[in-house]
Amino acid sequence: MRINCPYCGNRDVAEFSSMGEEPAKRPDPQQADAQTAFVDYVYLRNNPAGPNKELWYHGQGCRQWLRVNRNTLSHKILGVSLAAGGDQNGK
Amino acid sequence: MKYSLFSLAANTLTKHKNWKPALVDAHPKAKYDAIVIGGGGHGLATAYYLAREFGLTNVAVLEKGAIGLGNVGRNTTIVRSNYLLPQNGVFYQHALSQWETLEKELNYNVMVSQRGVVNLFHSDAQRDAFARRGNAMRLSGADAELLGRDKVQKMMPFLDFDNARFPIMGALLQKTGGTVRHDAVAWGYARAASELGVDIIQNCEVTGFEISNGRATGVQTTRGTILSEKIGISVAGNSSMLAQMGGFRLPIESHLLQAFVTEAVKPLIPNVITFGAGHFYVSQSDKGGLVFGGDLDGYNSYAQRGGIYTLRDVVESGMAIMPMIGRIKLLRSWGGTVDMSMDGSPIIDRAPVEGIFVNAGWCYGGFKATPAAGLSFAHLIARDEPHKIAKAYTLNRFASGHIIDEKGQGAQPNLH
Incomplete structure (x- = not known):
């Protein structure tokens, strides 16, 4: 598997580490159901078989966090963008 | 047929032409007392113990492919119980003691x-x-x-x-x-369960759950709808997919x-x-x-x-x-x-949907746990309460803080 890093170009997966699927927005600790929301946020996963929006860290390259859309059935990379400066919709 | 020196000798005399198949290739019935999804080591063991220990013989094991082709045939065959935390130590030691007598019990050589x-x-x-x-x-x-x-x-x-x-x-x-010969474990449990009347149904993929009023009443499969009040999910690797069909998420x-x-x-x-x-x-x-x-x-x-x-x-x-x-x-x-x-330890518990039970989250360690996981999961399905060796393996431990983290890595599964 190779990941096309926006800074470094096409690099072997061994240079990166995966943080798993991108979590939903961090809950507000002040909200009424904060306890349940944080358990969901920290522990529960969608874990899809198919396209998965993930966070990867390019530790042996530019040391940037990347948003990677990757198919977990085929390992095909569907899209890569920088995590910094954008929200979860890539904006 | 009981395997023995005598049966071997008798079949040698007839030039090995009269051996019977080790298990019946069953067709799905409309309704069962319990359904186990997944014909791997754990699923087959669960069905066996449901029949043997808890008297439930109207049981089906649904396997999407052929039995024993998943993780039970893909591991490195090691059995051990060298755990630090008492919740795991007691459970895996129970499994190891079951391995010691398994061949005699199943009348099958699993090469322990x-x-x-x-x-x-x-x-x-x-x-x-x-x-x-x-x-x-x-x-x-x-x-x-x-x-x-x-x-x-x-x-x-x-x-x-x-x-x-x-x-x-x-x-x-x-x-x-x-070590234990891994695929023999699947075959041994399947043969023993089949002899006790369990239907082992291969090439039958579950595609959804029948849920009415928040309660599961059956499963939809590629071979039609099968009804049951008790459904066990034992599909390591694909647990999240089955959970998604049931409308809940897992810490996996x-x-x-x-x-x-x-x-x-x-x-x-x-x-x-x-x-x-x-x-x-x-x-x-x-x-x-x-x-x-x-x-x-x-x-x-x-x-x-x-x-x-x-x-x-x-x-x-x-x-x-x-x-x-x-x-x-x-x-x-x-x-x-x-x-x-999320903590490197397994889950044997009721799912958030009534009537569905989950046996999942085995990480690297599922094979060595097979006999104890089967027994505990069967206990949970049959009696609706956890077996004493698996009480700690609950789903809500992540909410209550009673996590069982052998390596102390936190909620980062690729580090366990």
């Missing part, structure tokens, strides 16, 4: 070989940690022995004791650990774990050996091949195949303790999809 599991240590700090682990194992009823360098050298003279970076200072030995990620086997050589490795400074575990099969494995590839995957960089890492670890394997040829490698849970 208690050849010993040796965990090497390479520093003073690691010796202290292993001594602590050994004491914890003894408290959980397991056997453990701390070996000095000289004893290890006598047992395994081929190890690289004077490795400059990771010298071998000794080992923690569990004599009762060892599916990861990729590879295993490797070399060409066959004469008896070389007397037991199971693990490297303490990296991740490498090896044993020798009865056929002669060295069977070994290491770390996860590290990313979510359902592909059942992995990358070369993991192989390189595993082989480097192997070379660090036994440089002689540098001259052996690698024959095969394969990958399995494992359920990595």
Whole structure:
């Protein structure tokens, strides 16, 4: 598997580490159901078989966090963008 | 048919033409008292114990492919109970004691070989940690022995004791650990369950649940709808997919774990050996091949195949303790999809949907747990209460804070 890093170009997966699927927005600790929301946020996963929006860290390259859309059935990379400066919709 | 010396002799006289199939290839009925989804080691064991221990024989095992082709046939066949935390220690020790009598119980040769599991240590700090682990194992009823360098050298003279970076200072030995022929376990349980009246239905993929008023009443499958008030999910690797069909989420990620086997050589490795400074575990099969494995590839995957960089890492670890394997040829490698849970420990509990039960999150350790997982899951399904050895394996432990994190890694499954 190779990941096309926006800074470094096409690099072997061994240079990166995966943080798993991108979590939903961090809950507000002040909200009424904060306890349940944080358990969901920290522990529960969608874990899809198919396209998965993930966070990867390019530790042996530019040391940037990347948003990677990757198919977990085929390992095909569907899209890569920088995590910094954008929200979860890539904006 | 009971397998025995007598049945072997009798069938020899008839030139082996009268052997009966080991299990009935069943067709789905409209309704069962209980359904177990997944015809792997755990699912088949669950069905067997449902029939044998709890008298439920109107049971179906639904397998999307053929039995025994998933993780039960893809692991490195090691059985052990060398855990630190008491929740795991007691559970896995129960499993190990079940392995000891399993062949007699199933009337099936699963080749249980208690050849010993040796965990090497390479520093003073690691010796202290292993001594602590050994004491914890003894408290959980397991056997453990701390070996000095000289004893290890006598047992395994081929190890690289004077490795400059990771010298071998000794080992923690569990004599009762060892290996079991993995696919024989699936076949043994399937045959025994089938004889007790369980329907083992192959090529029957579950595509959804029948849920009415918040209660599961059956499953939709590629071979029609099958009704049941009790449905057990035992599908390591794909647990999240089944959960999604039921409308809930699990604290699990599916990861990729590879295993490797070399060409066959004469008896070389007397037991199971693990490297303490990296991740490498090896044993020798009865056929002669060295069977070994290491770390996860590290990313979510359902592909059942992995990358070369993991192989390189595993082989480097192997070379660090036994440089002689540098001259052996690698024959095969394969990958399995494992359920990595958020604390590295399994889940045997009721699902958030009434009528559905979950046996999942076994990480690397599912194979050795097979008999105890089957028994505990059957207990939960039949009696609707957890077995005493599996009380800690609840789903809500993540909310209540009672997590069972052997390695202290936190909610980062690829590190467990």
